[in-house]
Structures are given as C-alpha cells and as structure tokens.
Amino acid sequence: MFRRAVVALVLVTAGCSLSGGDSQPADVTLVTHDSFTVRKELLDEFQKTTGIKVDVRKTGDAGALTNQLVLTKANPIGDIAYGVDNTFASRALQENVFQPYQSPDAANGPQRYQADGSNRLTAVDVGDVCVNVHTAGLKGVPEPKTYEDLADPKYKDMLVVESPATSSPGLAFLFGTVKHFGPSGWQDYWRRLKANGVQVVDGWEVAYNQSFSGTGKGTRPVVVSYASSPAATPGTRALLDTCYRQIEYAGVLTGAKHPDQAKKVLDWLISQQFQAEVADQMYVYPTRDGVALPDAWKQSAPLPTDAPALSSDEVQQNRENWVNQWRSLVQG
Numbered sequence: 001m002f003r004r005a006v007v008a009l010v011l012v013t014a015g016c017s018l019s020g021g022d023s024q025p026a027d028v029t030l031v032t033h034d035s036f037t038v039r040k041e042l043l044d045e046f047q048k049t050t051g052i053k054v055d056v057r058k059t060g061d062a063g064a065l066t067n068q069l070v071l072t073k074a075n076p077i078g079d080i081a082y083g084v085d086n087t088f089a090s091r092a093l094q095e096n097v098f099q100p101y102q103s104p105d106a107a108n109g110p111q112r113y114q115a116d117g118s119n120r121l122t123a124v125d126v127g128d129v130c131v132n133v134h135t136a137g138l139k140g141v142p143e144p145k146t147y148e149d150l151a152d153p154k155y156k157d158m159l160v161v162e163s164p165a166t167s168s169p170g171l172a173f174l175f176g177t178v179k180h181f182g183p184s185g186w187q188d189y190w191r192r193l194k195a196n197g198v199q200v201v202d203g204w205e206v207a208y209n210q211s212f213s214g215t216g217k218g219t220r221p222v223v224v225s226y227a228s229s230p231a232a233t234p235g236t237r238a239l240l241d242t243c244y245r246q247i248e249y250a251g252v253l254t255g256a257k258h259p260d261q262a263k264k265v266l267d268w269l270i271s272q273q274f275q276a277e278v279a280d281q282m283y284v285y286p287t288r289d290g291v292a293l294p295d296a297w298k299q300s301a302p303l304p305t306d307a308p309a310l311s312s313d314e315v316q317q318n319r320e321n322w323v324n325q326w327r328s329l330v331q332g
Contacts, residue, residue, distance in 0.1 A: 026051070026052050026053065026258050026261040027053045027055055027258070028052050028053065028054055028055070028078075028079045028080065028258050028261045028262050028265055029055045029056075029057055029077070029078035029079050029080075030054055030055065030056050030057070030078060030079070030080050030081070030082060030265060031057045031059060031065065031068070031069065031077055031078035031080070031081040031082075031253075032056060032057070032058055032059070032065065032081065032082045032083045033058065033059065033060065033061055033062055033064075033065050033082075033083035034058050034059075034060060034061065035061075035083070035282055036056065036058065036082060036083065036282070037281050037282060038274070038277070038281060039277065039281065042273060042274065042277060045273075046268050050261075050264055052261045052264060052265065054265060057077065057078055061167070061168050061203075062083055062084060062085045062087065062088055062168045062248070063087075063088060063168060063171070065081065065083050065084060065088075066084050066088040066091055066092050069081055069084070069092060069095075069097045069253070070091065070092065070095045070097060073095055073096065073097050073253075073254065073255070074255075075255070076253040076254065076255045076256060078253060078256070079252065079253060079256040079257060079258045079259065079261065079262035079265075080250060080251065080252050080253060080256065080262040080265050080266055081097075081098070081250065081251060081253055082124060082248070082249075082250040082269060083248055083249075083250075084121070084248070084249050084251070085168060085246050085247060085248045085249070086115065086245070086246060086247045086249075086309060086312065086315070087168060087171050087172055087175065087246070087315060087319070089115045089121055089247075089249060089312055090115070090312035090313065090315050090316035091316060091319075092121075092251075093115060093116060093118070093120060093121070093312070094316060096254055097251075097253065097254060098120035098121060098251035098252060098253060098254060099120065099251075099252050099253070099254045099256070099259070100118055100119045100120050101119060101120070101122075101251070101252045101263050101266065102119040102122075103122055103263070103266055103267050103270060104267065105267060105270045105271060105288070106119075106122055106270065108270070108288050108289050108290075109270075109286075109287050109288040109289035109290075110122050110123040110124070110270050110287045110288065111123075112287070113126065113247045113287055115247075115249060115312055116312065120251050121249035121250070121251045122249060122250050122251065122266060122269075122270060123247050123248070123249055123270075123287045124248055124249060124250050124269050124270060124278070124287060125247070125248050125278050125282065125284035125285060125286060125287060126245065126246070126247050126248075126284065126285040126286075126287060126303065127226055127227075127228065127246045127247075127248065127283070127284040127285065128226065128227040128228075128243040128244065128245050128246055128285075128303070128304050128307045129169045129172035129173055129176065129224065129225070129226060129227075129243065129244045129246050130224075130225065130226065130227045130238040130239055130240065130242050130243040130244075130304070130307075131144070131150065131159075131173075131222060131223070131224055131225075131238070131239045131242040132212075132214065132222070132223050132224075132225040132226075132229050132230065132233075132236050132237065132238050132239070133221060133222055133236060133237055133238075133239060134212065134213045134214035134221040134222075134223075134233075134235060134236050135221075135235060135236070135237070136213075136221075136235055137213035137214065137219075137220075137221025138158070138221050139221075141154055141155070141158075142154075143237075143239075144222065144239065145239060145241060146239070146241050146242070147176075147177060147180050147181070147189065147241070147242055150193065150196070150198075150222065150242075151189065151192035151193055151195075151196050152196070153196065155196065155222065156196050156197045157196075157197035157199075157220070158197075158220055158221055158222045159193065159196070159197075159198045159199065159220065159222040159223070160198070160199040160200075160201060160207045160211040160212060160218070160220045160222070160223050160224070161173055161193075161198060161199070161200055161201075161207065161223075161224045162200070162201060162202070162203055162204055162206075162207050162224055163200050163201065163202055163203075163331075164322075164323050164326055165323050165326070165327060166202045166203060167202065167203045167204060168246070169204050169224055169225065169226070169246075170203075170224065171319075171323070172244045172246050173224045173244065174186075174322060174323070174326055175244055175309070175310050175315065175322075176242065176243070176244035176308070177189055177190065178310065178318075178322060179244065179308045179309070179310055180308075183318075186322075187325060187329055190326065190329050190330055191329060193330075194329065194330050198330075199211060199220060200330060200331070204225065207223050207224065207225070208223055208225055208229070211223065212225075214233050214235060214236040215233065225238075226238070226283065226284075227240070227243055227285075227301060227302075227303065227304055227307075228279070228283045228284065228285065228297065228301045229283075229301070230300040230301050231283070231294070231296050231297045231300050231301035232283070237300070238301070238304075240304050240307075243304045243307040243308075244307060244308065244309060245304075245307040245308065245309040246309075247287075247309075248284070250266050250269050250270075251266070252266060270287065270288055271288075272288065272290075272291065275287070275288040275291045276291055276292075279293055279294050279297060280294060285303045
C-alpha cells in the first residue's frame with residue numbers, strides 16, 4: 001500500500017501498572033497489517049494512562065491478515081485486530097472472527113462506514129483506491145478521466161495495475177470495474193485493457209515505486225494507487241471517477257484473553273488523538289468527524305465525496321469467482 005513506502009515504522013511499546021479493574025499489568029496483542037504505525041509518544045501516552053501494554057503483531061497485507069485470523073479463530077493470535085478492510089470484512093464476519101463491541105465514540109463518525117449492524121467491526125480509516133496520473137509522463141497526451149479512457153489506444157502501454165489475486169488495492173480496482181461496468185460487463189473491459197498493454201504486477205510497491213513514472217523510476221504514467229497519493233508525489237493527481245472506497249476496520253477478537261483491555265485499545269484507535277494522526281502516519285483518511293486533514297491534502301488529496309463500493313454480501317458471494325475469472329482473462 002502507498003503508506004508502506006512513505007512511513008517509517010516507529011512503533012515502540014512500553015508497559016506499566018494497570019489502573020482500575022485488574023491488579024496486574026495487561027498485555028494486549030494487536031494483530032495488524034504491515035502498514036500500521038504510530039508515533040512513539042502517542043503510544044507511550046496511551047500506555048501510561050491506561051497501564052495497557054500494546055504488543056503489535058504484523059501479518060502482511062489485509063488479505064494475509066484476514067486469512068490468519070480465520071485460520072486461528074479457535075485459538076486467536078491476539079486480542080484485537082486492525083486492518084481487515086471492506087474487501088475481506090464479509091469473510092471475517094461470516095467466520096465469526098470478531099465479537100460485538102460498540103465503542104462510545106463510534107457515533108462520532110465511524111458508524112457511517114459500518115460493515116453490517118452487528119457492531120463487530122469499527123471503521124478506523126478510509127483509503128480510497130483510485131487511478132493516479134503523472135501529467136508530465138503523458139508527454140502531451142491529454143489526461144484520462146474515466147475507466148473507459150484507460151482502454152483507449154492513445155493510452156496504450158501507459159497503465160500499471162496490481163494483481164487482485166495478490167494485492168489489496170488491486171482487488172479494490174477490480175471491484176471498482178465490476179461496480180462500474182456490472183457483473184456481465186467488466187470482463188470485456190479487462191479484455192480491452194489487456195489488448196491496450198496493461199502491465200500487471202504483484203503489489204503496490206512495485207507498481208508505484210518501480211513502474212510508475214511519477215516517482216522518477218518507471219516509465220508508465222498511469223497507476224492504480226490511492227486518493228491520498230498525490231499529497232506525497234508532486235505532479236500527480238487522482239482520477240476521482242475511478243475511486244473505489246476502501247475502509248479499514250478494527251474489532252475485538254472472539255476468544256480474546258483480554259477483551260476489556262482490547263476494547264480500550266479500540267476506543268483509542270478512533271479517539272481524537274489517534275485519528276488526528278492517521279493521515280500523516282499512515283496516509284489514510286480519518287473516520288472520526290471533525291478531524292482536519294493536513295493542509296497539503298486539502299488541495300492535492302481531498303477525500304472523494306462519493307466513491308462507490310460493492311455491498312459486503314456481494315463481495316463475499318463473488319470474490320473468489322471474480323478473481324478466478326480475472327486470472328483467466330488477463331493472465332491466461
């Protein structure tokens with residue numbers, strides 16, 4: 001993901017006595033994806049105030065995280081998980097990975113992005129996946145604006161995308177094409193992209209930092225990335241008509257050893273203090289109401305107001321079939 005390349009992982013943990021209920025310090029294991037990061041000072045303040053030591057266990061991207069949680073649900077590998085997104089949330093919910101918990105702060109914005117009505121997942125951030133364009137790299141060709149434009153011969157050999165079989169933004173882009181062209185139309189669109197020279201790579205890191213011309217390293221001026229990417233890459237912009245809403249959730253794990261302390265960690269993830277830093281630290285948008293974006297984002301990376309997304313039920317029912325069809329169409 002975009003923020004993996006631009007954010008240093010500075011997580012340091014420290015513990016002290018638990019104030020309140022338990023007489024012994026509590027170690028809470030937060031299972032998350034590789035992109036999670038937080039300032040040492042902010043984490044230290046939380047641990048000092050609550051006496052809860054937060055041990056972080058990173059497990060790859062959102063897909064790998066979800067797989068681990070499902071495979072270990074009988075003997076959970078942590079107390080709370082953060083980073084399951086809306087492309088995988090339905091699977092985690094169907095497998096009863098999470099237990100119900102409604103944070104007192106959920107009504108301050110996160111409830112807008114509920115996965116369902118069970119209160120098992122709480123939205124922590126939004127990170128819309130969009131096509132990004134490097135204007136100078138187009139070398140005088142007019143900027144594309146829509147999905148349809150990307151299949152136009154004038155953009156032949158310009159687009160690089162991540163595989164939906166191995167990448168969360170790649171999967172979100174696939175879902176975006178399904179949403180836009182419909183369940184019976186997206187296949188033909190991908191045939192046209194293939195004929196137009198689309199390059200497919202395993203993940204965001206290769207697509208953005210090696211193939212994309214906006215970073216000064218690649219030759220392709222059009223890439224699947226995030227609505228927030230232009231805030232860190234001058235001379236680029238996101239095509240808002242191609243955005244697909246990606247939401248990341250946190251939840252207390254079923255069978256957690258320290259559920260009460262895990263709930264406090266979840267409360268912290270949607271607190272004003274934590275939410276105010278998600279843009280700078282992880283290059284995503286906060287879900288809490290009233291949290292200001294960095295000044296640079298207001299011009300170059302505003303949150304899309306109407307990014308579409310498929311329903312969790314539709315994703316759950318069709319995810320594997322769509323990915324398999326995509327493989328046959330594009331890689332077959």
